[in-house]
Amino acid sequence: MTIAARPLDPDAIIGILGGGQLGRMLALSAASLGLKCHVLCPEPLSCAFDVVRRVTEADYVDKSALDRFADDVDVVTYEFENVPAETATFLAARKPVLPDPQVLATTQDRLVEKSWITSLGIATAPFAPVGSLKELAPALAAIGRPAVLKTRRFGYDGKGQATIRTGDDAEAAWQEIGAQPAILEAFIPFEREISVVVARSIDGETLCFDVAENEHRDHILKVSRVPAAVPAALADEARGIATRIAEAFDYVGVLAVEMFVVADGAAPAVMVNEIAPRVHNSGHWTLDGCSVSQFEQHIRAVAGWPLATPVRRGRAEMVNLIGAEVEAVDKWLTVPGASVHLYGKPAVRDGRKMGHVTQVFEE
Amino acid sequence: MTIAARPLDPDAIIGILGGGQLGRMLALSAASLGLKCHVLCPEPLSCAFDVVRRVTEADYVDKSALDRFADDVDVVTYEFENVPAETATFLAARKPVLPDPQVLATTQDRLVEKSWITSLGIATAPFAPVGSLKELAPALAAIGRPAVLKTRRFGYDGKGQATIRTGDDAEAAWQEIGAQPAILEAFIPFEREISVVVARSIDGETLCFDVAENEHRDHILKVSRVPAAVPAALADEARGIATRIAEAFDYVGVLAVEMFVVADGAAPAVMVNEIAPRVHNSGHWTLDGCSVSQFEQHIRAVAGWPLATPVRRGRAEMVNLIGAEVEAVDKWLTVPGASVHLYGKPAVRDGRKMGHVTQVFEE
Numbered sequence: 001m002t003i004a005a006r007p008l009d010p011d012a013i014i015g016i017l018g019g020g021q022l023g024r025m026l027a028l029s030a031a032s033l034g035l036k037c038h039v040l041c042p043e044p045l046s047c048a049f050d051v052v053r054r055v056t057e058a059d060y061v062d063k064s065a066l067d068r069f070a071d072d073v074d075v076v077t078y079e080f081e082n083v084p085a086e087t088a089t090f091l092a093a094r095k096p097v098l099p100d101p102q103v104l105a106t107t108q109d110r111l112v113e114k115s116w117i118t119s120l121g122i123a124t125a126p127f128a129p130v131g132s133l134k135e136l137a138p139a140l141a142a143i144g145r146p147a148v149l150k151t152r153r154f155g156y157d158g159k160g161q162a163t164i165r166t167g168d169d170a171e172a173a174w175q176e177i178g179a180q181p182a183i184l185e186a187f188i189p190f191e192r193e194i195s196v197v198v199a200r201s202i203d204g205e206t207l208c209f210d211v212a213e214n215e216h217r218d219h220i221l222k223v224s225r226v227p228a229a230v231p232a233a234l235a236d237e238a239r240g241i242a243t244r245i246a247e248a249f250d251y252v253g254v255l256a257v258e259m260f261v262v263a264d265g266a267a268p269a270v271m272v273n274e275i276a277p278r279v280h281n282s283g284h285w286t287l288d289g290c291s292v293s294q295f296e297q298h299i300r301a302v303a304g305w306p307l308a309t310p311v312r313r314g315r316a317e318m319v320n321l322i323g324a325e326v327e328a329v330d331k332w333l334t335v336p337g338a339s340v341h342l343y344g345k346p347a348v349r350d351g352r353k354m355g356h357v358t359q360v361f362e363e
Numbered sequence: 364m365t366i367a368a369r370p371l372d373p374d375a376i377i378g379i380l381g382g383g384q385l386g387r388m389l390a391l392s393a394a395s396l397g398l399k400c401h402v403l404c405p406e407p408l409s410c411a412f413d414v415v416r417r418v419t420e421a422d423y424v425d426k427s428a429l430d431r432f433a434d435d436v437d438v439v440t441y442e443f444e445n446v447p448a449e450t451a452t453f454l455a456a457r458k459p460v461l462p463d464p465q466v467l468a469t470t471q472d473r474l475v476e477k478s479w480i481t482s483l484g485i486a487t488a489p490f491a492p493v494g495s496l497k498e499l500a501p502a503l504a505a506i507g508r509p510a511v512l513k514t515r516r517f518g519y520d521g522k523g524q525a526t527i528r529t530g531d532d533a534e535a536a537w538q539e540i541g542a543q544p545a546i547l548e549a550f551i552p553f554e555r556e557i558s559v560v561v562a563r564s565i566d567g568e569t570l571c572f573d574v575a576e577n578e579h580r581d582h583i584l585k586v587s588r589v590p591a592a593v594p595a596a597l598a599d600e601a602r603g604i605a606t607r608i609a610e611a612f613d614y615v616g617v618l619a620v621e622m623f624v625v626a627d628g629a630a631p632a633v634m635v636n637e638i639a640p641r642v643h644n645s646g647h648w649t650l651d652g653c654s655v656s657q658f659e660q661h662i663r664a665v666a667g668w669p670l671a672t673p674v675r676r677g678r679a680e681m682v683n684l685i686g687a688e689v690e691a692v693d694k695w696l697t698v699p700g701a702s703v704h705l706y707g708k709p710a711v712r713d714g715r716k717m718g719h720v721t722q723v724f725e726e
Contacts, residue, residue, distance in 0.1 A: 010692075010705055028391055031414045034705025034718065050416050051394045291651070291700045291723070300696070309699035313676055313723075329373075333663070336672035337654045342373055342397025355397065360654070360676075 005096035005202055005252070007304035008074055010034040014302065015073030015095070017060065017087070019046025021343040021353060022079035022279050025287070027051050029295035035303060040069050045346045048079075060087045070094035077253060077302045081107050081277050082154060098202075098252040098302040103277045106249075109152045111183045113275060120248055122241055123271045125260070130182040133174050139184040140170060146187035149173045151180055161219070163187065190260035191268060194228045196242035197283035199297040200251045202304045208239040209294065209310050212282045214258070217322075220351060224282045226289060226316045230261060230268070238270050245275060254298035256280030281320065281353070288339040288358040289316030314360040326354035335359070368459035368565055368615070370667035371437055373397045377665065378436030378458070380423065380450070382409025384706040384716060385442035385642050388650070390414050392658035398666060403432050408709045411442075423450045433457035440616060440665045444470050444640050445517060461565075461615040461665040466640045469612075472515045474546045476638060483611055485604055486634045488623070493545040496537050502547040503533060509550035512536045514543055524582070526550065553623035554631060557591045559605035560646035562660040563614045565667045571602040572657065572673050575645040577621070580685075583714060587645045589652060589679040593624060593631070601633050608638060617661035619643030644683065644716070651702040651721040652679030677723040689717035698722070 008014070014030055016023045019041030027037040028051055038054035039046065049055045054072065058065030061084055069091075070076070076097045078088075081104060088101035107113050114127050128139035130149065140147060145168075151160035162173035164184075174182075193216065197209045213228035214221055228235065242257040249255070256276040261268050283294035292308035300307055321329060326348060332340050335357075342355035371377070377393055379386045382404030390400040391414055401417035402409065412418045417435060421428030424447055432454075433439070439460045441451075444467060451464035470476050477490050491502035493512065503510060508531075514523035525536035527547075537545075556579065560572045576591035577584055591598065605620040612618070619639040624631050646657035655671035663670055684692060689711060695703050698720075705718035 010689075011707065011709065024394070028394055028414075031387070031391055031707065032704050034707040036413050036707065050399050051391075051414055053413050053416065053418065055416065288654070291702060306693075306697050308696065308701075311700040326373075330669075333671065334669045337674040338671075339654060341395050344374065344394065344397040344399065346374065 005075055005098055005302070005304055007202075008035065011036070012074040012303070013038055013054070013072060014299065015040065015069055015076040015091075016048065016079060017041075017076065017083050018079035019043055019048040020079060021047060021345075023048035024051055024343060025284075025293075025295045026077070026079060026279065026298060029293055030299045032296065033299060033303070033305075035299065038069065038073050040065070047344045047346075050344055060084050063090065066090055067094070075302055077298070079278055099255070099277055100250065100252070103249050103251060107275050107277045110150055110155065111152050111181075114183065114185075117245070117272050117275070120244060122244065123269065125188045125271060125273070126186040128184045130184050133171060133179065136170050136174055136184070140164065143184050143186045148185045148187055149177055149182050150185060151177050151182055153181075188260045188262055188271060190271075191263050192228070192230070192261045193258065193273070194230065194238055194261055194270075195224075195256055195258045195280065195282040196238050197254060197256045197280055197286070197294050198239070198242040198246050199254045199294070199301055199307050200246040201301050201307050202252050204247075205307055206243045206246055207297070207307050207310060208242055209283060209286055209290065210312050211235045211238050212285065214282050218351070220320070220322060220353075221281045222320055222322070224285055224318045226285050226312070234261065234268055234270060241270060241272060245272075249277075251277075253277075253301045254279050254283070254294050256283060258282075284341070284356050285316040285318040285358050286310070287341065289313050289360045315363050316358060316360050318356055318358045320353055321355040321357065323350045323352055323354065324348055329355065332357045337361075366455065366457070366459045368438055368461055368665070368667055370565075371398065374399070375437040375666070376401055376417070376435060377662065378403065378432055378439040379411065379442060380404075380439065380446050381442035382406060382411035383442060384410060384708075386411035387414055387706060388647075388656075388658045389440070389442060389642065389661060392656055393662045395659065396662060396666070396668075398662065401432065401436050403428070410707045410709075413707055423447050426453065429453055430457070438665055440661070442641055462618070462640055463613065463615070466612050466614060470638050470640045473513055473518065474515050474544075477546065477548075480608070480635050480638070483607060485607065486632065488551045488634060488636070489549040491547050493537075493547050496534065496542065499533050499537055499547070503527065506547050506549045511548045511550055512540055512545050513548060514540050514545055516544075551623045551625055551634060553634075554626050555591070555593070555624045556621065556636070557593065557601055557624055557633075558587075558619055558621045558643065558645040559601050560617060560619045560643055560649070560657050561602070561605040561609045562617045562657070562664055562670050563609040564664050564670050565615050567610075568670055569606045569609055570660070570670050570673060571605055572646060572649055572653065573675050574598045574601050575648065577645050581714070583683070583685060583716075584644045585683055585685070587648055587681045589648050589675070597624065597631055597633060604633060604635060608635075612640075614640075616640075616664045617642050617646070617657050619646060621645075647704070647719050648679040648681040648721050649673070650704065652676050652723045678726050679721060679723050681719055681721045683716055684718040684720065686713045686715055686717065687711055692718065695720045
C-alpha cells in the first residue's frame with residue numbers, strides 16, 4: 001500500500017532515512033524553507049544528527065523504532081539507495097515515502113537497473129548477467145575484453161568492481177568481487193563522464209540542472225565542472241534522458257543520472273552508466289552556483305511544493321575534500337569566492353568524503 | 364575576566380544566546396562549516412532549536428543552566444544585543460564570549476552608544492539626555508522640533524519611540540515611552556537609509572559587505588537593496604565608518620551600522636543612526652547574493668577562522684515576509700531566481716518576521 005502525498009504545511013516534519021552528508025544537506029535546505037526534519041540512522045555519530053532536533057538512532061529494520069519514526073513525520077525520504085526493501089515497505093504503509101519504494105527495487109540491482117534503462121530505449125554499455133562463475137566465460141565471450149565485473153547489489157565509489165583485461169584471470173575477478181551475483185559490462189572508452197540532476201514534482205513537472213562533467217580519482221568523484229564541455233545538442237540529449245527516466249519512474253524528488261560521452265564514430269553519443277535515486281555529489285555545486293540547490297529542490301518535491309526554476313550563477317567548479325585532504329581546508333577558507341562546506345564528520349578516514357569546495361566564476 | 368579565544372577545531376561547539384531567526388541562520392551557517400551549535404533561549408518554541416541537536420531552554424539569568432551551557436561549548440556568541448550584562452559576565456568568566464560583552468554595555472543604551480560614536484568623531488543626529496520629565500523641555504529647546512524621544516534601553520523595530528512635532532504635547536510622548544530614562548534626538552529629514560555590515564576577525568582583519576539601502580514600513584525593515592544608490596565616495600565613507608566602529612570596539616564578529624544619508628547642503632553626508640552588535644536583517648541578502656553570507660562570516664570570526672572575501676553575485680533585493688505576508692509565500696516559490704527563506708516560527712503574529720525572499724539580478 002502506498003499512501004498518497006499532499007503538500008506539506010510549513011511546520012511539517014520530513015523524515016530522512018540516512019544520516020550522512022546528503023541527509024545533512026537535505027535537512028539544512030529543509031530548514032531554509034521552514035520545514036523540520038527527523039533523521040533516522042543506525043550510526044550514533046551520524047553527521048546529519050547535528051543539524052536537527054529530532055533523531056532516531058536505530059537500525060533500518062527495527063520495526064518499533066520505524067513505527068515511532070513514522071508517527072512523528074509527515075513524509076519519508078532517503079539519502080541513499082540501499083534502504084532495505086522491507087524498511088521502505090513498512091514505512092510506506094504508514095506515511096508517504098518519496099521517491100516511491102519501487103524505485104529502490106530497480107536501482108538497488110545493477111542488472112535490473114540496466115535492463116530497465118534498456119527497456120526505455122536508452123543506451124547503456126553492453127552487459128550480461130553473471131549469476132555464477134560458470135556464467136562468466138560465456139558472458140566474457142559475448143561482451144569481450146576489457147570488461148568490468150560488478151556485484152549486482154551494494155556497490156558504490158568503485159567498491160564491488162573488478163576490471164578484466166586481456167590476459168587477466170577471470171576467476172580472480174570473480175573472487176575479488178566476493179563470488180556473488182554480478183553483471184559483466186563492456187568497458188567503455190569514454191571521452192568524458194557527465195551527469196544530470198533532475199527534479200520531478202508531485203504534479204509531474206520536471207526541471208533539470210545544467211549538465212555536470214565529472215572527474216573521478218580512485219573511483220571517487222573528485223571534481224565536477226558545470227556546464228560540461230559538450231555540444232548543446234548532446235547536453236539536451238543528456239537532460240532528455242534524465243527526464244525520461246524520472247518520468248518512467250513516476251519519480252518525486254531529485255534523481256541523478258551518470259552518463260558516459262562516447263565518440264561513436266563521427267558524432268559523440270551518450271550512454272547511461274548509473275542512476276542514483278537521490279541527491280548526488282555531482283549536484284553539490286548547486287548550493288553555491290545556482291539560485292536553488294538540488295537539496296532544496298528535493299525537499300520542495302517531497303513536500304509537494306512547486307519546484308524552483310534553477311538559474312545558474314556562472315561557471316561552477318566543485319572539488320571534493322576526501323580523507324586527509326580536509327586538513328588542508330585552511331587554504332580554501334581564504335580563496336576569494338570559494339564556498340567551503342564541511343560535513344562535521346567525527347573522524348577522517350581514507351576515501352571518506354569530508355567536505356567540498358565550490359567556486360563560481362563569471363562566464 | 365575575559366578568556367582569550369583560540370581558533371576552533373572543526374568539531375567544536377559554538378554556544379548561541381537567543382533562539383530567533385538570526386540564531387537559526389547562524390546555526391545553519393555554522394553547520395555548513397562543519398561546526399556544531401548549542402542554542403540557549405527561554406522560549407520553548409524557539410525556531411533556532413529546530414536546527415541544532417543541543418538546546419538549553421532556560422532563562423538568561425539561570426546560573427546553573429548557564430554553567431552547563433558554558434561547560435558544553437567552546438565559545439559563546441549571541442544573536443541579539445539585549446543579552447543581560449550579568450549573563451555575559453557570568454559566561455565570559457568560563458568561556459570566550461564574542462563579541463566582547465563590553466560591546467553590549469555600550470550598545471544596550473542609546474545614550475551611551477551615541478556618546479561613544481560621537482567621541483570617535485563620527486556624526487550622529489544631535490541628541491540630548493532626558494533622565495526625567497523635567498529634563499525634556501530644555502532638551503527640546505536645545506534639539507528643536509521635530510524630535511524623536513527614545514527609551515535609552517530595549518528599543519527595537521520602532522518600539523519605545525515617540526516623535527514630537529510642532530504643537531505636540533511633549534509630556535504625552537514621555538508617557539508614551541513609559542516615562543523612563545530616554546534620549547531626545549533631532550528628527551533627521553534623511554534622503555535614504557543605508558547600512559553597512561562589517562566583519563572583524565580575531566586577528567583584526569575587517570571586511571565590509573556592500574552598502575545596503577533600506578526601506579522601512581511601520582518601523583520594520585521591509586526591503587533592502589544592494590548596492591545602495593549612493594555615490595562611490597559616500598559608500599566608501601559608510602564602509603569606513605563601520606570599519607572604524609568595529610576597530611574601536613576591538614570587535615570580533617559581524618556588526619551592522621545603520622546610517623542616514625542626509626543632503627547636507629551640496630554634498631550628501633552620512634550620519635550614524637544605530638549600531639547592532641550582531642548579524643542584521645539588512646545583511647540577509649548575503650545568503651544568496653554573495654559568495655559568503657553575513658552568518659558564515661560571523662561564525663568564521665567567532666571561531667577564530669579567517670574571514671572570507673565577499674564576492675557579490677549581482678544586484679540583490681531582499682524582501683521581508685512580515686506577519687500574515689508569509690501566507691502569500693506560494694507566489695514567491697515559483698519566481699525564477701527568487702530564494703525563499705522561512706524561519707519555521709510556530710505562529711504568525713502582526714509585525715513578526717516570518718521569512719524573507721532574495722532576488723539577485725545581473726548588473
